Amino acid sequence: MNPDTRDSKQRRPVRRVVIVGGGTAGWMAAAGIAKVLGKRLDIKLIESDEIGTVGVGEATIPTLMNFHNLLEINEQEFMAETQATFKLGISFEGWRNVKEDYIHSFGVTGTDHWTAGFQHFWHKGVERGLAGDYGDYCLELKASLEHRFAHLPDNGMNYAYHLDASRYAKYLRRLSEPRGVQRIEGKIVRYTKHEDNGDVRSVVLESGQEVEGDLFIDCTGFRGLLIGDAMQEPMEDWSQWLFCDRAIAVQTEAVADALPLTRSMAHQAGWQWRIPLQHRVGNGIVYSSRHLDEDVAMKQLMSNVEGKALITPRVIKFKPCQRKHTWKGNVVAIGLSSGFLEPIESTSIHLIQRSVVRLMQTFPTDSISQADIDEYNKQCNSEIEHIRDFIILHYHVNNRTDSQFWIAAREMSIPASLQHRINLFRETGRVFRVPNELFAENSWIQVMLGQGIMPRSHHQSADLMGDEELKHFLGGIKSRVDRIVVQLPSHQAYVERYCGRA
Ligand code: FAD
Incomplete structure (x- = not known):
């Protein structure tokens, strides 16, 4: 689209930002936007306790530090609140060949x-x-x-964190609300659109409450409620290169000292993660459903965890894919709604943070311009393609x-x-x-x-x-x-x- 295809008569000033979804993506977006532009904007976040969050995503990379600096987060407080540990790299076990290991530090x-x-x-x-x-x-x-x-x-050690994802979202919420983010609990059942340019006008909750906005940030996870359903932006499928499309996640008691490493243990059709937190361990098996049955994967996972399971293991289906336009009209998809490759290098939280920062850098000066949208999408695509290759x-x-x-x-x-x-x-x-x-x-x-x-x-x-x-x-x-x-x-x-x- 050319910059002039958003007719100036159809442009509306951006003052009301509605974040749809309150997982890691929703609350990171809320925290970042509130910190930078909270004084100028009306920011609402809608989340549904009934739907819940994906509940995984606990290994990070060092870039998270930049985001925390932006938010002026105190590290000790953050670590206590999210039961975080330090991470110095990933231990790849059996990836090159069975019983041959290396570390990406x-x-x-x-x-x-x-x-x-x-x-x-x-x-x-x-x-x-x-x-x-x-x-x-x-x-x-x-x-x-x-x-x-x-x-x-002098920052002599480069590190990241393992963190409890649900505690992290709650922690970010506690930072965001005093900075003006208004949280609305409820399930969105439909949306309305502007007739002139097809932008989203409002979302409507099960309770009947209607929330209008100028810019909508779709953080609804794999559902992609606005970017997929409302804006009809398709996913580009990358499963010809990335075969894994299932994960089973389980949390277990911590029975050993926490290592400053994410363990990534390859198996015959994928790999298994072990992420040590202060209060528990996150485990999961990632696999290709074309190459491994769910019950075999489940048994394999449960036979390779240490400590008692704290939850019933959860199967998560995904497709390695990415939307070409993660910003379309007045909807910006951040987090799983924008796409997901797979968790091997802990890149998703990083991509959320990059999207939030990029959105701040290209934030409409007044109304949304197509040139900003194009620049944003171009940068996102280039970034994700290099990560995909890696x-x-x-x-x-x-x-x-x-x-x-x-x-x-x-x-x-x-x-x-x-x-x-x-x-x-x-x-x-x-x-x-x-x-x-x-x-x-x-x-x-x-x-x-x-x-x-x-x-x-x-x-x-x-x-x-x-x-x-x-x-x-x-x-x-x-x-x-x-x-x-x-x-x-x-x-x-x-x-x-x-x-x-x-
Ligand atoms: P979700 O957590 O699914 O949140 C969606 C939100 O939208 C929820 O609040 C939900 O209630 C709300 N919602 C949805 N529909 C509606 C509706 N109709 N009305 C109201 N609210 C609605 N990333 C990493 O960086 N490191 C990792 O180690 C890592 N491991 C992963 C392992 C697996 C198996 C998977 C699948 C992902 C992993 N990720 C990882 C990715 C990471 O989990 C996500 O990027 C992160 O959790 C963000 O998710 P989200 O907020 O986009 O979606």
Whole structure:
């Protein structure tokens, strides 16, 4: 659509924002908008206790810190309220091959070098028998392996959180209401539209209450009540690359110390997560219904959890897909209503946060302009396509021969953008981050190496180092990492002390 296709006569000033849905997406949107524009806007959030939330989504990535800074959240308070623990990365177990594990950590590996990344020097070291594992040169990775954690000066440790999703939504609600968000409880049963431009005019609750708005933020989860039903924006299906379409989630008692890692344990048709919180553990099995029956998946999950189940396991159906236009007319879809790939790299909460920030950056100066809508959608699409490629990488590059699921993932054709990245790394060891891309070079390198791609060559600047110099260079980084790690307390002890439980 061109900027002028929203006829100026059909434009309305945006003063009333209605957030539809109160899961993680709804309350993050409410908290963000209220903080930035609360003084200028009338903000309402409608949620239905009867419908409830999806109830999963407990592993995050370090970018959440930016959102918390925006909201001026006190970390200790947040962690106590959401029973959060620290997360230094994801442990991928059995992904490359059965019984072969690696960690995708949040840290920097080695040091930065302007011509060539650290991996080139490490590769040279491997070739000459002078280097250890790639992970030996990453503080966060080594700390996570030893289950240690502490805040270090100058943001010396890059981390995220595991959190209780339902407590998080409640916490954000407590921050949002004093900043002017009005919560309405009730089930929306229909909507009305403006005749002139097809925008949503109001939503109507079961009680008969009608809530009018100028801008609607659809956070109704997989239902996609406004973006799907009212605006008829279709989903683009990505299941040709991402086979998993089911999850079964269960919460269990915490019977062991919390690790600063999300565990991702591959099985014959998908993987299983284990997310340690302070008061319990979140578990779930993710699988392809084409390759595994529900009762087998259920048994498999329940035979691989520690501690007593605290809830009845819940089956969640999903489709890996994304809407091309997550902002259409006066409806912006945020959260699961905009699409969902799968939870492997904990990217959904990040995408919610990015959408909220992006919406603030493109917020109508007065009425909604099509140029803003187009820019917003363009940025969303570019971001999600890179994340999609990164996720496909985990499945596609594998050496597993134990099931059709893994063989098919290896044999499928993949997006050209991902094939290029793999070829480039395999041939030269090079990785380039695209502007505004979520995952940095070190994430791509860790996962490509972890899944079994060893580059064939390295940058010539690494050849300029003699053996002694290279040994000294690599050894210096490793000793620094080891020296710091050994002084860190256990993650469990640190969380207890930090959150006032010790
Ligand atoms: P929901 O939580 O489903 O909320 C929808 C809201 O809309 C609810 O309040 C509901 O009451 C309301 N609603 C719906 N219809 C109506 C109606 N008619 N009237 C009134 N209200 C209505 N993300 C991560 O970042 N990390 C993870 O580890 C992670 N793991 C996941 C595991 C699985 C199996 C799945 C499926 C997702 C996972 N996600 C994860 C994604 C994460 O759960 C979601 O992004 C996040 O919870 C946001 O959900 P939501 O708010 O969009 O939807």
